[in-house]
Amino acid sequence: GLGAVSKMLVRRRAPSLLRSLSGVQRRLISSGKGSEYLTRVKAFMNEHVYPAEDEVMRHQNSASRWTVPKVIEDLKVKAKSEGLWNLWVPADLDPGHKLGVGLSNEEYAALAEEMGAVPFASEVFNCGAPDTGNMEVLLKYGSGEQKEKYLTPLLDGTIRSCFAMTEPAVASSDATNIEASLVREGDSYIVNGHKWWTSGALDPRCKICIVMGKTDTTAAKHKQQSMLLVPMPSEGLEVVRPLTVFGYDDAPHGHAEVRFQNVTVPSSNMILGEGRGFEIAQGRLGPGRIHHCMRLIGMCERALSLHCRRAMSRTAFGGRLSDKGVVRKDIAESRIAIDQARLLVMKAARSIDEGGAKKARREIAIIKAVVPLMAQKVIDSAMQVHGAAGFSQDTPLAYLWSQARWLRMADGPDEVHYETVAKMELKGHEGDAR
Amino acid sequence: GLGAVSKMLVRRRAPSLLRSLSGVQRRLISSGKGSEYLTRVKAFMNEHVYPAEDEVMRHQNSASRWTVPKVIEDLKVKAKSEGLWNLWVPADLDPGHKLGVGLSNEEYAALAEEMGAVPFASEVFNCGAPDTGNMEVLLKYGSGEQKEKYLTPLLDGTIRSCFAMTEPAVASSDATNIEASLVREGDSYIVNGHKWWTSGALDPRCKICIVMGKTDTTAAKHKQQSMLLVPMPSEGLEVVRPLTVFGYDDAPHGHAEVRFQNVTVPSSNMILGEGRGFEIAQGRLGPGRIHHCMRLIGMCERALSLHCRRAMSRTAFGGRLSDKGVVRKDIAESRIAIDQARLLVMKAARSIDEGGAKKARREIAIIKAVVPLMAQKVIDSAMQVHGAAGFSQDTPLAYLWSQARWLRMADGPDEVHYETVAKMELKGHEGDAR
Amino acid sequence: GLGAVSKMLVRRRAPSLLRSLSGVQRRLISSGKGSEYLTRVKAFMNEHVYPAEDEVMRHQNSASRWTVPKVIEDLKVKAKSEGLWNLWVPADLDPGHKLGVGLSNEEYAALAEEMGAVPFASEVFNCGAPDTGNMEVLLKYGSGEQKEKYLTPLLDGTIRSCFAMTEPAVASSDATNIEASLVREGDSYIVNGHKWWTSGALDPRCKICIVMGKTDTTAAKHKQQSMLLVPMPSEGLEVVRPLTVFGYDDAPHGHAEVRFQNVTVPSSNMILGEGRGFEIAQGRLGPGRIHHCMRLIGMCERALSLHCRRAMSRTAFGGRLSDKGVVRKDIAESRIAIDQARLLVMKAARSIDEGGAKKARREIAIIKAVVPLMAQKVIDSAMQVHGAAGFSQDTPLAYLWSQARWLRMADGPDEVHYETVAKMELKGHEGDAR
Amino acid sequence: GLGAVSKMLVRRRAPSLLRSLSGVQRRLISSGKGSEYLTRVKAFMNEHVYPAEDEVMRHQNSASRWTVPKVIEDLKVKAKSEGLWNLWVPADLDPGHKLGVGLSNEEYAALAEEMGAVPFASEVFNCGAPDTGNMEVLLKYGSGEQKEKYLTPLLDGTIRSCFAMTEPAVASSDATNIEASLVREGDSYIVNGHKWWTSGALDPRCKICIVMGKTDTTAAKHKQQSMLLVPMPSEGLEVVRPLTVFGYDDAPHGHAEVRFQNVTVPSSNMILGEGRGFEIAQGRLGPGRIHHCMRLIGMCERALSLHCRRAMSRTAFGGRLSDKGVVRKDIAESRIAIDQARLLVMKAARSIDEGGAKKARREIAIIKAVVPLMAQKVIDSAMQVHGAAGFSQDTPLAYLWSQARWLRMADGPDEVHYETVAKMELKGHEGDAR
Ligand SMILES: Cc1cc2nc3c(=O)[nH]c(=O)nc-3n(C[C@H](O)[C@H](O)[C@H](O)COP(=O)(O)OP(=O)(O)OC[C@H]3O[C@@H](n4cnc5c(N)ncnc54)[C@H](O)[C@@H]3O)c2cc1C
Ligand SMILES: Cc1cc2nc3c(=O)[nH]c(=O)nc-3n(C[C@H](O)[C@H](O)[C@H](O)COP(=O)(O)OP(=O)(O)OC[C@H]3O[C@@H](n4cnc5c(N)ncnc54)[C@H](O)[C@@H]3O)c2cc1C
Ligand SMILES: Cc1cc2nc3c(=O)[nH]c(=O)nc-3n(C[C@H](O)[C@H](O)[C@H](O)COP(=O)(O)OP(=O)(O)OC[C@H]3O[C@@H](n4cnc5c(N)ncnc54)[C@H](O)[C@@H]3O)c2cc1C
Ligand SMILES: Cc1cc2nc3c(=O)[nH]c(=O)nc-3n(C[C@H](O)[C@H](O)[C@H](O)COP(=O)(O)OP(=O)(O)OC[C@H]3O[C@@H](n4cnc5c(N)ncnc54)[C@H](O)[C@@H]3O)c2cc1C
Known part of the structure; x- marks a missing residue:
């Protein structure tokens, strides 16, 4: 049927x-x-x-x-x-x-x-x-x-991994809030903490988890956090449940709630050294954001392609949808938005190539603020032209939309990226203002 | 856990x-x-x-x-x-x-x-x-x-019902496109057609389906369609599968794909008479749109309430979220949007009370164009302040958002309501233009 | 010609x-x-x-x-x-x-x-x-x-008046910043200060100016300001020049830069008493904002009327502008926006009638944030359909637009009204947040 | 003072x-x-x-x-x-x-x-x-x-020139509407027509006007128009009056209403040949749009610079404006918008360099749709942070804004550029749709 x-x-x-x-x-x-x-x-x-x-x-x-x-x-x-x-x-x-x-x-x-x-x-x-x-x-x-x-x-490609930073108890977009504790005891670290949105932890192939947590609550704010390798499964590490994103659970990958209760790992599992968590996090994010953003642009191209084809294949109120002015405007706006965004991302990628992720910080913040929001709009408008079908399992659109939406949050919410851009812009004018 | x-x-x-x-x-x-x-x-x-x-x-x-x-x-x-x-x-x-x-x-x-x-x-x-x-x-x-x-x-409340108009093969927002055939044979009607988005058809209590279809393909455009009562289950009526809306399937209610293959019902099941389908559809939509819109406003109030509470209970980057200017602006915009929309809906409801749904047509089109879009925005911004939690099953927000989104489609897509409003506005100026 | x-x-x-x-x-x-x-x-x-x-x-x-x-x-x-x-x-x-x-x-x-x-x-x-x-x-x-x-x-109606609060040297949306000094000497007040945007001061009929300034810089923040009646002309009061708003100077009314250098007036010209400036300002603003907002709605109705007539009277790219989908959508959006806004303003007016301006504070802030922005959009889209004519002196649109724009500033910028609304909304949830 | x-x-x-x-x-x-x-x-x-x-x-x-x-x-x-x-x-x-x-x-x-x-x-x-x-x-x-x-x-640089295409009587964004008549009589052309928005015609140095008009009303639609050089002054050519743009008249350049009554010029003043008007217009527009768009980007950079400086120099409601979240978000959005737009324009310029204006048609339409609208927003938000000063003659902002606004119209309104982009996008999917 x-x-x-x-x-x-x-x-x-x-x-x-x-x-x-x-x-x-x-x-x-x-x-x-x-x-x-x-x-x-x-x-x-x-x-x-x-x-x-x-x-x-x-x-x-x-x-x-x-x-x-x-x-x-x-x-x-x-x-x-x-x-x-x-x-x-x-x-x-x-x-x-x-x-x-x-x-x-x-x-x-x-x-x-x-x-x-x-x-x-x-x-x-x-x-x-x-x-x-x-x-x-x-x-x-x-x-x-x-x-x-x-x-x-x-x-x-024989195993997979996950990354556990975010915690339900605190606003985790501010990584200084992270509360999991990593306590050194002899040759081991004891991990206690409650994480969630640990993507991939439910995948049966997932064998290693990078956990972010505090090794020293008395150190300077950006020196308290460290990253530790925790093998999976481990005693005391409980993968509690999958979380859903607009009803999708991304099985078998999954986004997990995870509890660490006295999980013990060898001290050699510490990455780079205690207190280096922030430094590592910083380095981790540059290219990853390029990847996420370019994947979103790929989703948008697919959405726009479906958008056009659907508009050309349906007739309502006396004409093809693709002949209606508002539908055409939506198509034009999507094309324009995608093209703009792609140029930005490619420029940011080039900046990383030329000067490293740190120098490209502003450009990376910009694409992270621009691309997911743009993709959300482009895909939403492709859904709209599909009628109710656009929300269903019969097109990839609703699922792609959910990706665009949560990518406005993962790797930091929009608001934080705007802050980064504003800060750097204002800094450029210090001294000018009177 | x-x-x-x-x-x-x-x-x-x-x-x-x-x-x-x-x-x-x-x-x-x-x-x-x-x-x-x-x-x-x-x-x-x-x-x-x-x-x-x-x-x-x-x-x-x-x-x-x-x-x-x-x-x-x-x-x-x-x-x-x-x-x-x-x-x-x-x-x-x-x-x-x-x-x-x-x-x-x-x-x-x-x-x-x-x-x-x-x-x-x-x-x-x-x-x-x-x-x-x-x-x-x-x-x-x-x-x-x-x-x-x-x-x-x-x-x-001992049985439930469903309404089957929309068809996968045609743009169903234009009801003249509906192709299901209702053929009179003696004392019966024979129903053939392929429907989807028949909400409630999967509910075990659902015992009756109102089917829209053509009784006369040669009649004037708005006289071809009729509405027929089809008991459920019926021979030849197959509930094919549930459709999802984003990742939600609304079990046990469900939105079904339904096939009618030579389903036979007594001719006394015809509502009002052949060719009266449009007339009935028109009447059906007025109060229902008020209900949908007011429910959305209830969702928005709940979302805004959660928005405020979350903002007041989380701290990031040196302060409570509720003390951050952009968060406060979002809250203000939500409050304003809700209040505006409620006044519109109440006015439309009053118009129906005073002059009937037909006279309130413009106002009903207006609320249908305004409220779901507004709700989508208000709920989206409540989600954003919740961080990743907002997308998950741990708050009602993501699900409520999905409702707002599809209500921009069900009962007619935004575009069609804008058309109605524009048509009436322009009509008011005929004769003035030179 | x-x-x-x-x-x-x-x-x-x-x-x-x-x-x-x-x-x-x-x-x-x-x-x-x-x-x-x-x-x-x-x-x-x-x-x-x-x-x-x-x-x-x-x-x-x-x-x-x-x-x-x-x-x-x-x-x-x-x-x-x-x-x-x-x-x-x-x-x-x-x-x-x-x-x-x-x-x-x-x-x-x-x-x-x-x-x-x-x-x-x-x-x-x-x-x-x-x-x-x-x-x-x-x-x-x-x-x-x-x-x-x-x-x-x-x-x-034999004389006119003006109100001088805003000063070029400080952000005057925060009235506590106002620096003009009103010093009591015997039976007189001596006024010194530099004001601008004193609307109406250039009108030859303008005979009286209400000046806001500090009588006591050591008092509590909201008790420092007072309002004083200064007759025009007065010695030491110089109307420096008219300011323009976009390219308009609103002659003969005008928005003036005004200097007060040791202007002396009888002490009986103090309104209500020293330190009561804020109290008076508060009272002054309620009904005035209703007036401004309703006038804007009148401008919008006129703009929309012109919008429709123009759209019906021009032909481009194979059809009347009023038959183009995007033009129709603009018209619908304008109609909807106006209707929403009018309901809000009427509700605020009713609130003042019922409980006074103070109780209607939230509603007044809301209309001030909503209406000028809405009017700006509605008039802008009417201009657009007029082509270049819309910007010129041959329609009232460009001028009306400039009014909508500056009314997003006068009587307080949007941002301040959003703040008021957010504050009150959050207050309603205090105690709920954990 | x-x-x-x-x-x-x-x-x-x-x-x-x-x-x-x-x-x-x-x-x-x-x-x-x-x-x-x-x-x-x-x-x-x-x-x-x-x-x-x-x-x-x-x-x-x-x-x-x-x-x-x-x-x-x-x-x-x-x-x-x-x-x-x-x-x-x-x-x-x-x-x-x-x-x-x-x-x-x-x-x-x-x-x-x-x-x-x-x-x-x-x-x-x-x-x-x-x-x-x-x-x-x-x-x-x-x-x-x-x-x-x-x-x-x-x-x-010893003389200046103007270009007269637009006419008050018809929607001139559709150049096929242009009605001025260029009639060959012996060795001359006789020009009759009513033009407006002939920029520069009021400049005393303006010595030559390129007039677009019909040489053959019976030819194919795109072969009717021609371009003719008309010296200024000429008998029968009347510069009627300056038009204003949001109150600005751009003196001494000016945007003129111009009447041609039996203006006679030698036939050698015909450019390229009769019926070639469209072809010339097409060629004329590519680089010119790049120029306009890049100038707008320069305006935006200036506006953003003023935006930042003002925000850092003013204090209201307990803090510097540049420390307020909403102001910071505006600044970030402006920076992002400018950077995106510049990349688009530079890409379009490169396309013209590489393949000529015709091949770059889509990209040119895109920048024309994007940049003026973007500039309008960026400059508007710079104005807002300046308070009332932003609208006045004391900053360049209001005037720059007016330029951004009318550039959404001159060289073709937004709507026409969206149409071009949509058309090309849909064309790319012909054959795919079923
Ligand atoms: C599908 C998905 C997969 C994920 N995968 C992983 C993963 O594998 N590993 C992992 O560790 N995490 C993961 N995350 C979590 C993600 O990184 C966090 O959600 C994100 O960092 C935000 O943290 P939070 O959810 O605690 O939100 P919060 O920090 O509570 O932020 C909530 C909101 O506060 C507001 N806000 C915050 N800062 C500011 C500011 N400065 N100004 C104004 N407003 C502000 C914003 O509205 C923001 O959205 C994933 C998330 C999702 C949705
Ligand atoms: C959750 C859910 C529940 C539903 N429940 C029911 C139900 O119980 N019974 C039932 O019969 N139906 C139901 N529907 C279906 C709903 O009524 C239809 O989806 C709706 O009428 C639109 O029809 P369509 O999906 O065929 O979209 P189409 O008619 O194909 O329209 C698709 C798009 O075309 C564009 N478009 C259409 N007309 C114009 C125009 N004039 N100008 C410009 N653009 C235009 C719009 O972008 C529109 O979104 C439900 C839908 C959903 C999502
Ligand atoms: C045409 C016109 C007529 C006027 N007539 C009069 C008159 O007759 N008499 C008179 O006294 N005044 C008059 N005004 C002045 C008007 O009242 C002031 O412009 C207004 O109060 C704002 O003050 P300001 O211009 O000093 O702006 P500022 O106070 O400097 O504010 C500038 C900007 O700062 C930002 N900002 C301020 N507070 C916040 C906040 N809390 N959060 C975030 N951002 C913020 C906003 O972007 C705001 O636009 C008139 C103005 C105009 C344009
Ligand atoms: C400051 C300024 C300087 C100028 N300088 C010159 C000059 O030097 N020489 C010269 O010849 N002209 C000049 N122009 C005129 C300019 O080129 C025209 O204004 C422009 O081409 C639009 O023509 P119009 O004004 O007749 O608008 P119209 O053609 O009447 O268009 C009006 C509106 O119709 C709508 N519309 C049009 N087509 C469509 C469509 N396909 N779909 C949907 N909606 C549509 C749009 O909303 C559009 O804005 C200038 C204009 C300005 C403002």
Whole structure:
């Protein structure tokens, strides 16, 4: 009984099938290598990822939804064998290109856009969050032992990881509020704390958790927090329940509430050293925000493509929807918003490439404030033209919208990014004001 | 393991517990009767409905979620016994106040606001959609037989009903597009068609479906459609699957895809007569839109209440959230938006009371264009201040938001209401333009 | 050489000519008296005020622009003789209806809307700002002597007045910043200070200025300021120059920069007593804000009327502008925005009538935050449909827009009103937050 | 008597004084030449143009306002002597760099931003509208004779020009509506028509007008219009009156209403040939829109700079304005909006450089829809923080705002640009929709 509806699902195939490299994209990619990988990722998406979408969705609506869908593991094998693996590893962290393929952040950004259009695609290329961020931390700050134990299998895609900072009891956008305690006792750390929104903790493959917590409540404000590696499962570590996001639970990945009660880990699991939590957090966020934002732009392109096709295929009140002025204005506004946002993100990626994440701080704050909000609007307007179908499981739109919405919160709420931008702007005028 | 979180649930109690009748409300309610019922509904909400919220939510997350939660049936009994039953029946359709309690649309609107704050509350008072709309149709246009068979048990709350107009194959906001066929054969009608978004069809208590379809494809455009009563279950009527709205499926009510294959019903099930479908649809929509809009305003008040409390209880970046200028501006904007919208809806309700739904057409279109969009914004900003919690199952906000969003579509998308308003405005200036 | 253009001017006649009392208006006006005066004001506007618009505009573009246009003085005589005079005086300040005609604030609000459509109309009925506010102050707080000397001729319309609070050196939206000094010496006060935006000070008829300044810099913050009557001209009082608002200077009324250098006035010119400045300011603002807001709504109705007519009379890209979806949406949004706002203002007016300006504080803040912003948008979109003509002197739109814009500042900027609303909203939830 | 106010004027000096070439700008300028000229233009602005601003303003408020201010003519001489002259002439139209200095559109765009901050600055470098557009037309399409007679003195800066397309009687955003008639009689064309918004026609130096009108009302729609050179003054050509834009008349440049009654010019004054009007118009608009948009961005940077300084220098309600959350958010939003828009414009400029204006059509439509609206918002929010001062002659903000507003209309209203973008977007999906 899926007639008309399943046709709709079929229609949900790759927008990029139809497009070869656009002028814009060509221009955005400075090196031949970036453009080569973009072509290959596009091809892989069209041949393997889009066609798998229905199967993944079926799995997500089945009883075994909290297990890993086989199709994704198969796709990982294929992607790896084609050398489309760990594409996110930036050339500068990977001198001989032994881990990844040696792309710049700017080059990878264009790939992230392609992957963004399908929710599980990043994982297929071992480019999914939060693993990429966690791998980056280990790559940059991990000890030899830590790398061997956790980075290697993560790069191999045999395990997954999670990152536990946010706590229900405090406003966690201000990381100085984090209260979990990491207490040194002999050769161990004892972890106590209550976390939530630990994404990925419910995934059966998740074997390691980076926990943020206080090692010294008497130190200077930005020296109190540290990051500790906690293997999963561990005694005293309880994954309490999945949280939902607009009714979606993102199984089997999941966003977990997690309790730590006297969880004990070897002291060698401390990353970089006590009190370095903030420093690590800072470093972790730059490229990850580029990835998130470019994936959102990929979602927007998909949404706009669906928007146009639907508008051209439906007739109401005497004409095609695509001939109605308000629908056309929405389409134009979406195109404009996407193009603007992409330029901003590419510029921020280039800034990281040129001067590092710290120097690109303002630009990173800007894209984080701009892109999720933009995506929310673009996808919302694509939903609207779909009528009630737009809210349902028959298009990817409602789910993509939920992603845009929560990305206005994760990695820091809009308000905090506006603050960063304002602060830097005002600083530029100090001395001028009288 | 629900510690901090369940505390949050507790916090989710009645905002109106704290408020007695406000000046505004007092003024809005012209008669003593309206004000009396408002007081009683408030009390019932606080004593019985809010406290039941957790149990209903638990049921909705349990394996038996597609069955009716006992607690709701119990509450119905209690509400009925207290005379808080069928409050929606407008005095003018119910001369001796035999069915309802004889309130005007304006008076009932204030009650709908109270009920709106809890998703299942309207049902408790036998005031839930789509039953109210369907009962109204039967009350106004039903034959004696139709009333006896379907209206009586609906008014009793022993059965429920659904309304099947929308079809996946066509843009259904333009009802002239509806393609289902209702063919007269002897004393029967044969129904064929493919519907979806038939809300309530999945409810085990749902016994009757009003189907819109074409009896005469050669008639004038607005005379082709008719409305037919189809009992449920019926042979050939297949409830295919539930649709989701964002990640919610509204079990056990549900929004169903439904197929009609040669479903045969007695010809006496035709409502009002062939070709009268539009006329009935028109009449059906007025008060229902008031109800929807006032419920949304109730949701907004609840959201704003949660907004304020959360802002006052969290500290970040050196101060309470409620002391931050942008948070305060959001709160002010929400208060302003709600107050404006309520005045509009009350005015529309009064217009219906004074001149009937047809004369109030412009005002009804206006509230339908204003209120859901406003509610979407107000609830979104309440979510934002809650951080990630706002998107989860630990506050009612994400779910309420989804309601606001889809109410921008159901009963006609925003665009169609803007069209109505523009048309009438321009008409007022014909002759002036040169 | 004014051909096509002057036709446009002709078209600029009364929108209300075409409308008799609408249902809304009838409902808004509770008493027969309000409705009677509304009918009379409408008639006077149509017969006398709209037709005078071109002459006033010619005067304003002539060399004698800083003198009073005779046509306005003539209209004043006519309005007075018809009893359409001092309509603003609220019944409760004028027991026997000796000064005005005994309307409530709500009733007068409907008249203010009518007057608002033509910039100089309020003056014709002796209802113009800032005279009304100043008269109200004198009526409420003036001594017998003060009333005789200043209130009487103001009520007669033989002199005009101004109000000097704002200063260039400080953020004057926070009245505690005001720095002008009022020093008592024997039977006199010596005034020193630098003011600007003293509206009306350039008008040759302006004979009295209410100056706000500090009498005691050591008193509690809200007891430092006082209000003093300073006759004009006075020695040491220099009207420095007119300020422009966008490119308009509002001649002959004007917004003046004014310097006070040792200006000496009798001590009996102190209003109410030293340190009472805030108290007076508070009282002054309630009804005045109703007036401003209703005038803006009148401007909006006129703008929307012009919007529709223009849209119906122009053809571009294959169709009438009024048939284009985006134009229609703009029209619908304007209609909706105006209707919402009017309900809010009428409600605020009613609140003042019922409980006084202090109790209506939240509602007054709300309308001040809502209405000018709304008007700015409504008029802007009317301008847009006029093409370049909309910005020019050939329609009233650009000028009306400038009024809406500055009314987002005068009587306090938006931000301050949002603060007031937020504060009161949060206060309502104190105790709830944990 | 200008005390505090004139200090404000002083504060209105070059924002770029304080900034050397920013990273962004360095990156935006690909060639060394672009960057060199940027440095030189910045220096010239700071040394000569900003300091002349008060004098120009005084002239504009004086009785001789409709004459050319000497200070501008002096600055032109200086700029020319320093080789900062005709910088707009794109390298590709000027092979040996004989006319300009051989910059690309992208390189010039960065200069246009600098010039934009001061309304008369473009003229100083002989880069002002509409002369640049008119010179471009002559450069591309003019005959030898036409070039000699009109292009040479325009490039010399000894005469100025105007462009007369828009007509009061028709919606001129749709150029097919233009009704002026150009009738060939022997060796002459006879011009009849009624134009308005002919910018620059009031300037005493204006010697040549390009008139658009119909040569053949029976030709295909886009072949009816032609462009003709009409010397000024000419018999039968009457400059009727200046039009105002929000009260500003832009003296001595001015926006004129112009009548053509049997104006006769030699047939050799026809540009390119009969029926080529559209073709020329198309070509004329690309670079000109880049210029307009980059000047707007310069205005925005100036506005944001003033915004920050004012916020840091004023105190209200217990703190500096720059410490208030809502003010900070406005600042962040302005910074973000400007950065986004600049990237878009620079990309469009690069597209013109790479593939010509026709291929860049979508990008040009996008910037025209984005930038003026953005500028309107950015400048409006700068005005707001200035309090009433922001609307007055004491800051450049109100005037700059008026420019942003009318640039949402000139060169085509927003709506038309949205249409262009939508059309192209939908075209990209033809064939996909079912
Ligand atoms: C789907 C999802 C996945 C996530 N995954 C992870 C994860 O894997 N690991 C992890 O540790 N966390 C994760 N998070 C949590 C996320 O990082 C936090 O939600 C975020 O940091 C905000 O913290 P909070 O929820 O405690 O909100 P709060 O800090 O309580 O902030 C709430 C609100 O306060 C207001 N506010 C805050 N600061 C200011 C200010 N300066 N000015 C004005 N207003 C302000 C804003 O409105 C903000 O939205 C995830 C979140 C989501 C939704
Ligand atoms: C949760 C939920 C419950 C529902 N319950 C019921 C139910 O019980 N029974 C039932 O029959 N239906 C129900 N509906 C369906 C609802 O009534 C329809 O979705 C609605 O009428 C729109 O029809 P459509 O979905 O076919 O959208 P379409 O008609 O395809 O419209 C899609 C879009 O087209 C555009 N559009 C349409 N007209 C114009 C125009 N004139 N100008 C510009 N743009 C235009 C708009 O963007 C609109 O959103 C429900 C819907 C939802 C979401
Ligand atoms: C046309 C016109 C006529 C006028 N007529 C008169 C008159 O007759 N008599 C008279 O005395 N005055 C008059 N005024 C002045 C008017 O009352 C003041 O402009 C107004 O009170 C604001 O004061 P300000 O201009 O000093 O702005 P400021 O006080 O400097 O405020 C500037 C800005 O600061 C910001 N701000 C202020 N407080 C806050 C806050 N709490 N949170 C966040 N942001 C904040 C806002 O953005 C505000 O716009 C007139 C003004 C105009 C434009
Ligand atoms: C300051 C200034 C300087 C100018 N200088 C010059 C000059 O030097 N020479 C010259 O020839 N002209 C000039 N113009 C005129 C300008 O080019 C025109 O104003 C512009 O082209 C619009 O034409 P119009 O004013 O006739 O508006 P109209 O064509 O009447 O358009 C009015 C409105 O109609 C609506 N509209 C139009 N098309 C559509 C559509 N497809 N869909 C939906 N809505 C639509 C829009 O709301 C639009 O704003 C100037 C204008 C200004 C303000």
